Amino acid sequence: xxxxxxxxxxxxxxxxxxxxxxxxxxxxxxxxxxxxxxxxxxxxxxxxxxxxxxxxxxxxxxxxxxxxxxxxxxxxxxxxxxxxxxxxxxxxxxxxxxxxxxxxxxxxxxxxxxxxxxxxxxxxxxxxxxxxxxxxxxxxxxxxxxxxxxxxxxxxxxxxxxxxxxxxxxxxxxxxxxxxxxxxxxxxxxxxxxxxxxxxxxxxxxxxxxxxxxxxxxxxxxxxxxxxxxxxxxxxxxxxxxxxxxxxxxxxxxxxxxxxxxxxxxxxxxxxxxxxxxxxxxxxxxxxxxxxxxxxxxxxxxxxxxxxxxxxxxxxxx
Amino acid sequence: xxxxxxxxxxxxxxxxxxxxxxxxxxxxxxxxxxxxxxxxxxxxxxxxxxxxxxxxxxxxxxxxxxxxxxxxxxxxxxxxxxxxxxxxxxxxxxxxxxxxxxxxxxxxxxxxxxxxxxxxxxxxxxxxxxxxxxxxxxxxxxxxxxxxxxxxxxxxxxxxxxxxxxxxxxxxxxxxxxxxxxxxxxxxxxxxxxxxxxxxxxxxxxxxxxxxxxxxxxxxxxxxxxxxxxxxxxxxxxxxxxxxxxxxxxxxxxxxxxxxxxxxxxxxxxxxxxxxxxxxxxxxxxxxxxxxxxxxxxxxxxxxxxxxxxxxxxxxxx
Numbered sequence: 001x002x003x004x005x006x007x008x009x010x011x012x013x014x015x016x017x018x019x020x021x022x023x024x025x026x027x028x029x030x031x032x033x034x035x036x037x038x039x040x041x042x043x044x045x046x047x048x049x050x051x052x053x054x055x056x057x058x059x060x061x062x063x064x065x066x067x068x069x070x071x072x073x074x075x076x077x078x079x080x081x082x083x084x085x086x087x088x089x090x091x092x093x094x095x096x097x098x099x100x101x102x103x104x105x106x107x108x109x110x111x112x113x114x115x116x117x118x119x120x121x122x123x124x125x126x127x128x129x130x131x132x133x134x135x136x137x138x139x140x141x142x143x144x145x146x147x148x149x150x151x152x153x154x155x156x157x158x159x160x161x162x163x164x165x166x167x168x169x170x171x172x173x174x175x176x177x178x179x180x181x182x183x184x185x186x187x188x189x190x191x192x193x194x195x196x197x198x199x200x201x202x203x204x205x206x207x208x209x210x211x212x213x214x215x216x217x218x219x220x221x222x223x224x225x226x227x228x229x230x231x232x233x234x235x236x237x238x239x240x241x242x243x244x245x246x247x248x249x250x251x252x253x254x255x256x257x258x259x260x261x262x263x264x265x266x267x268x269x270x271x272x273x274x275x276x277x278x279x280x281x282x283x284x285x286x287x288x289x290x291x292x293x294x295x296x297x298x299x300x301x302x303x304x305x306x307x308x309x310x311x312x313x314x315x316x317x318x
Numbered sequence: 319x320x321x322x323x324x325x326x327x328x329x330x331x332x333x334x335x336x337x338x339x340x341x342x343x344x345x346x347x348x349x350x351x352x353x354x355x356x357x358x359x360x361x362x363x364x365x366x367x368x369x370x371x372x373x374x375x376x377x378x379x380x381x382x383x384x385x386x387x388x389x390x391x392x393x394x395x396x397x398x399x400x401x402x403x404x405x406x407x408x409x410x411x412x413x414x415x416x417x418x419x420x421x422x423x424x425x426x427x428x429x430x431x432x433x434x435x436x437x438x439x440x441x442x443x444x445x446x447x448x449x450x451x452x453x454x455x456x457x458x459x460x461x462x463x464x465x466x467x468x469x470x471x472x473x474x475x476x477x478x479x480x481x482x483x484x485x486x487x488x489x490x491x492x493x494x495x496x497x498x499x500x501x502x503x504x505x506x507x508x509x510x511x512x513x514x515x516x517x518x519x520x521x522x523x524x525x526x527x528x529x530x531x532x533x534x535x536x537x538x539x540x541x542x543x544x545x546x547x548x549x550x551x552x553x554x555x556x557x558x559x560x561x562x563x564x565x566x567x568x569x570x571x572x573x574x575x576x577x578x579x580x581x582x583x584x585x586x587x588x589x590x591x592x593x594x595x596x597x598x599x600x601x602x603x604x605x606x607x608x609x610x611x612x613x614x615x616x617x618x619x620x621x622x623x624x625x626x627x628x629x630x631x632x633x634x635x636x
Contacts, residue, residue, distance in 0.1 A: 017364060144425050
């Protein structure tokens with residue numbers, strides 16, 4: 001189980017040659033997600049050699065241009081490339097109308113299924129789930145309706161303790177799945193062998209929280225509690241705290257406070273205002289309240305791996 | 319009087335790191351126009367140091383993404399930069415709905431007046447005129463409703479022949495404007511002095527024709543007859559002539575034929591399909607039928623100047 005997050009763009013507002021608006025590509029537990037899609041994202045995907053075909057689900061936080069103006073271009077390019085795989089778009093109500101209107105007027109209906117999941121709830125909700133991953137919304141507070149997204153690996157099965165199992169000859173291979181599912185073993189004489197004596201805990205389930213754009217909003221803390229990795233926007237430094245409030249953005253210190261309160265593993269900062277040349281100041285400011293801070297930078301890849309499951313190690317030794 | 323055309327992007331379809339979709343910036347007789355606006359155009363404008371404030375009029379040929387997906391981003395950025403000057407958008411019917419829907423859903427109403435001029439005529443029409451320049455549509459034939467644009471300097475006033483005028487003491491300074499306007503001079507005794515003996519012809523009026531996207535369409539020839547500069551799309555070479563027909567694009571030879579039939583000064587080719595690596599082949603193919611061919615290339619600036627007016631030269635000598 002692992003997370004690999006590629007920063008495709010991490011600046012606010014206006015795209016410039018070396019400052020692309022927000023987009024991230026997330027691999028989590030063998031699933032691939034695109035998060036936000038500012039203008040030029042398709043070029044960034046090519047630049048960082050991310051296969052277009054890997055993207056099956058796109059999550060759009062809100063309908064400000066620096067987070068979604070690249071989406072229609074990406075959808076069109078997928079069409080030109082004769083994509084056939086479904087594409088799921090999660091985003092605020094209205095996103096379907098915007099995309100469909102442009103496809104209609106350009107007579108560019110795409111070759112694949114485009115499936116919209118429009119969001120309008122003010123509460124956190126489960127919006128995607130499969131065998132490996134869950135995605136929940138994180139309701140944020142910005143000038144327009146905005147969600148962050150919580151990506152969580154599903155807790156895997158328990159891992160068999162093969163040595164302990166072999167001490168109980170009654171346990172057969174056909175019982176293994178029940179043990180992985182956490183069930184105790186009942187012997188022929190009706191005795192109970194506790195599951196935890198026969199299995200190891202499953203490996204840790206990793207999680208990633210994406211919060212942009214938003215003002216400082218401490219009520220998101222329970223949703224992102226203990227995530228391994230948190231991206232929290234920091235458009236401003238504390239010198240512009242008032243401006244942050246007015247424009248409903250956060251400062252680096254506020255992002256640090258959220259990371260601290262939620263006890264996250266690592267904090268990634270981004271969505272920097274173009275007024276700041278020295279991005280290290282963001283890191284320094286957040287580090288006054290939280291000690292594991294990374295600066296988002298275009299092309300940076302942040303990886304987290306959980307340990308190799310014990311079961312596999314033992315199985316290989318046999 | 320002069321034309322300066324900057325190529326911001328000249329490739330077809332999908333934006334790539336070194337192949338931007340169509341956009342051109344035209345200066346003609348002290349007017350500034352943006353022609354088409356593929357994704358990433360605002361970044362290209364910055365790269366080539368074109369002042370955003372210079373752009374007052376944007377002409378969109380058709381609603382395929384590679385010609386207009388950058389427009390909403392440019393409009394938004396103008397807003398973020400607190401523009402106050404009006405922006406006129408000329409393009410196919412529907413463009414206003416696309417732009418306004420996105421501004422509405424993002425609650426990003428702009429700080430300046432956005433004035434749409436939607437086009438739906440199948441005939442060439444005058445769509446812009448001021449003291450210096452006229453712009454006419456060039457109806458093209460593509461998969462969706464498409465116009466090219468003809469930019470023409472207005473014919474200037476006639477230039478005074480100061481030496482000839484001085485030989486006629488009756489002619490006073492207050493008569494000069496009538497002479498510039500082409501009127502003959504009537505003496506006190508009722509005699510007529512022909513205007514052409516007192517003035518020089520005005521300098522040549524320059525013109526630029528932009529034709530993209532289109533199949534080979536010889537009925538545009540009368541509209542673009544004798545233009546100084548013609549951009550004509552050449553998505554394909556003759557090896558893909560059938561594909562050109564099916565997709566309603568032109569080959570380099572067909573672009574050359576149009577240039578030849580219209581007796582233009584120079585032909586610029588562009589809108590190359592990504593299947594071709596060697597763009598010189600486009601030039602070679604067009605040169606088999608027309609002998610003054612330029613390849614559009616990102617960042618290339620093509621300039622044409624007409625001569626300094628004779629009147630000014632003489633005036634300075636006095």
